[in-house]
């Protein structure tokens with residue numbers, strides 16, 4: 001009998017749900033059993049703000065350590081939490097089909113953003129969301145929060161906050177879409193690069209696991225993630241920068257796959273933003289990301305990011 005594949009996962013409910021989803025997909029595609037191995041990361045242990053811990057990379061490094069030590073064969077990450085730097089000994093062997101990447105509002109009394117009164121408190125810790133919410137000019141008071149999805153939503157139920165903004169994808173995976181009062185239009189609040197996508201990672205030299213995972217890969221989702229994350233990497237911005245990017249794939253006139261990419265950089269006080277878009281063949285996703293980032297830099301993105309630090 002072949003030993004089960006060991007899948008390293010964080011213990012949060014979201015991480016466990018995502019990991020079980022990938023485990024089931026591997027089992028369905030290959031017949032290979034998969035067992036979940038729980039790993040505690042620094043980001044789970046500390047109550048400090050993520051930006052103070054050195055970014056969401058703190059969720060990732062313990063999983064990567066376990067991969068390198070050989071105590072697990074694969075790890076499932078929320079793709080948007082991965083630093084853009086490549087790890088030569090590790091590979092993202094699969095990007096499974098992506099969830100809807102948009103942000104979602106969970107507000108009291110089922111209110112939408114436009115219905116929240118001036119001065120209403122909206123919880124979010126992500127500079128990208130803070131900046132874009134302020135840029136709407138609605139007079140909302142953005143309140144920094146962190147914690148898992150349940151903790152954040154609990155602040156609305158308890159009346160501590162009027163609303164929170166979360167990734168719709170996390171709520172979808174947890175079966176909590178019922179709490180969403182508005183899915184935010186990307187023209188107003190553009191999602192984080194790779195939001196809603198998973199990254200399934202293994203060791204580069206582990207050919208057996210790589211080929212099992214290849215069956216889970218979604219070429220369209222991968223092209224979108226490459227385009228969006230190349231924007232982030234080219235801007236030399238991390239997850240704590242007010243950078244947003246969103247790509248979609250569709251059919252081009254010649255019948256091939258086309259990527260349509262939008263990106264923005266917003267001043268943290270919401271006073272200014274640069275936005276742009278481009279499109280081209282999915283095979284050129286990285287080039288599209290580089291070119292759009294270069295355009296944003298030409299139009300002043302660096303100053304906006306510097307003012308946000």
Ligand SMILES: NCc1[nH]cc(CCC(=O)O)c1CC(=O)O
Pocket residue numbers: 056078079080081165166167168169170194195196197198
């Ligand atoms: N930074 C935390 C994080 N990482 C991934 C998700 C949601 C799921 C996803 O985007 O894939 C969340 C929570 C949130 O932003 O609301």
